[in-house]
Amino acid sequence: MGLAKELVTSNRPLRLRLDLPGGINDDMLLPQRVMGTETLCGGIDYRVLCVSGSAHLPLKQMIAVPAALDLVTDTGALRSVCGIVTEAAAGDSDGGLASYQLVLRDALAILEKRTNTRVFRDMNEVEIVQRILNEWRQKSPILGTTFAHEVDEAFAQREYPRREFTMQHNESDAAFIRRLLKRRGIGWYIRAVGDDEAPMHTLVLFNNADSLRQNAAGTVRYHRDGATEERDAITSWTAVRTLQPGVVTRHSWDYRNPQGRDFMTADAVSSVDQGVHGNELAATLDDYQVLMPHAGDDNEDLCRLGQLRMSRHDYESKCFHGEGSVRDFCAGEYFTLADHPEVDDHAEEERDFVLTALRMHAQNNLPKVLAARVERLFARSRWGTESADSLLSRDAADAVASGPLRVHVQFTAVRRGVNIVPTYDARTDLPAALMQSAIVVGPAGEEVHCDQLGRVKIRFPGTRPADHEAAGGAGASETDADSAWVRVASNWAGNGPGSLQQCGTVWLPRVGTEVLVNFLGGDPDRPVIVGQLYNQMAEPPALSEAGDLPGNRYLSGMKSREIEGIRANQLCFDDTPGEINAQLRSDHSSSELNLGFITHPRAEGQAEQRGDGAELRTDRTIAIRGAQGVLISANGQLDSKGLSLSRAELSRLAETSEHLANELSSLAEKHSEDPHEGQELSELVRRISNWDDCTDRAQASGDQGIIALSAPSGGFIGSDKTIAVSGKTKVDVMSMSDVSVSAGANLMLRAARGISMFALKIGIKLIAASGNIRIQSQNGDIEITSTKRIKLIANNDIELQAPSIKFIAQGCQVNYGGGVVTQQSTGTHTIKSSKFIHTSDGNSSTESLDLPTTKVEHDQRVLVKDFRTEAPIPNKKYKISVEDGQVIEGVTDASGLTKKFSTSIAFATYKIELLD
Known part of the structure; x- marks a missing residue:
């Protein structure tokens, strides 16, 4: 009975309450020794060494039990440390007493045990943290009843930008929460709610240290400890200064504004006085880091992040260490220091200090004999001694064990008013984000989904739908809600400006494609697609219709696929x-265009040859256009050693043909008085000779395009139907030998003005093997001349019909007409005949001719163009002077066309002037 009475905690200064399934139990275990730590922007970790009259307490019944460690303070109130039991150990026992050790930690520390990967869309850091904590409180009955979270009163005064994409990447929930809060400069601490109903603790977020509340101790004296002292006191107080950088610089690339380099850098300068030499040296210490791209929402936000890092350096530049017995001390609260010889000289507001960390060692007040017995059990269990020595000096440990208060507190503090910012370094705080696979996603029915920058959206296969229910599935829905727009790396991305003047390649991964994702700056919130991957369902494309890999491994290239179809486009290189x-x-x-060794589709690496060289073919139409001309040549140019417009053979042939045409034209002008019209041909030959494959020189010449065909061994143009040859100005047909024109039916030559035929030597034959030969002049004369004879020979008749006929020979003439025959000669008139019959008069009549007449009116219309740009000139005044004497004036229409005008001369020439 005596031992059981000693183990009752109700009258002890150190008590332990456990929230067991049957209710609150405060006598199951008596805490004898407590060692623990509390830190601002950290948590609580208390190790409680207990004794019990029972050596058979089930340890698993104590795991995850909410607990409250109560210390009776100097005012008789209770100062509680609340947490959850995360570790329970049974130590040695002596038959009457058994030893136990419990470890209490806060809920955030427990969240270290859960690792996850999930996505958050369009939320800021605080909203993400609150969602995770709320989810834990909802799904865990223990955390729901023993844990809460809140923000301090001043929190609403600052807004945080929402982030399009935030990813927890193989991180514990606790590490992820800390990373988000530390990056934003948001501090936190654990506040105990030690009421009798249930031990609870609250995670408090703050962004302004001035909002931290005052500690229950209020004003604490700097004084020695003693049993006669009524209040706890601080017994040791030291100040520490640490040299810190005086400048912080942060650079973060912003691809949305690549020209705004000045807005990608943020600078912050320290406001802390580090002394004459300290300031001088600190000014040369620049904490310069290149962050991940778009680290801040904008330049203002980037500057804010830089200032947070500077505030952290300022925070670390000076602190205070103290020791004492103040049982009310809690991390995250401030107190006022009094009766200190140096601090009392400061202004009143500079005597307040915020507790940023503390280490506590406390011991219960068991009777000395019982306490020694308990200590032996602890020693045999190897608990406490080493830990106590690591926390306290030997003198402090002895003071706790034998001193009057049995409580020793070591703490760190900063002066109230100092900006308290958690430490954050992207180099160490970011998780190891290694490359991984993702799947491209998009809206239903979209096979290619992107934005103006060619960014796509992805889903990480490792994200679980259950984690994203609160977001409507966004993050694991297989839709475009699963991520923000993600950039796609390219093997060639030009420098712009704009899309129309850009250079580079575009190969957008399609919805459903497996892509390889890396993370810029090692930040899981900054994914970038660096490649695309094949898999078992999406094998490499077959570049041959007859086979695929590995048989056709010598084929390489690229192949696209019709959207919502099966047809393809491809570029294939066969290196067999x-x-x-x-x-x-x-x-x-x-x-298709085939070059080289042309084969049928290759199968298992084998293919039958079907050609050699080059082939351009299609089931539809082929168009070849060249603004400066088109050369089609069958003349050889081995190994492509010449220029692209090498045409020496063609030029020589053109010049020879021009010489032939000019020679014959000159002869025709002499013999038949035909005008010499070789200017157009000479101009064409000149342009062929001067044809330049340099675009700048060709454009400078002002010449329009020509087409030329050349073949050393002949050429053939054939069609099952009509072939037309047309020239707007002139058509020249030349041959160094013969020109043959053959027609299976009719050969028709028509000219709007005239037809002239000239043969220099052998003459002209006009023969009809059958049928008639008709020669008519329907509105003029027929004149046949010869320097020698004219013979008219017929097997039947020769008829000459006209109203009058005249035969003239040297010195004589015979006239027929009007019923009269007149013969005359200068010499003898001889008539030889076997008989001469002279009867009465007779008569004859000629056939009347009703030949068609035509008054031709030729319509013309002119397209007015700029001779340099070939662009039509609309709405321009003009005057046209036609060779028949007409003068037409008007204004071109919207297409650059004049109005129609008619001339009596076929293809009449004209001069057009543009008027101002």
């Missing part, structure tokens, strides 16, 4: 030894 070729192909109309 001795059979290399390249193919550019589109399944639309089976259009």
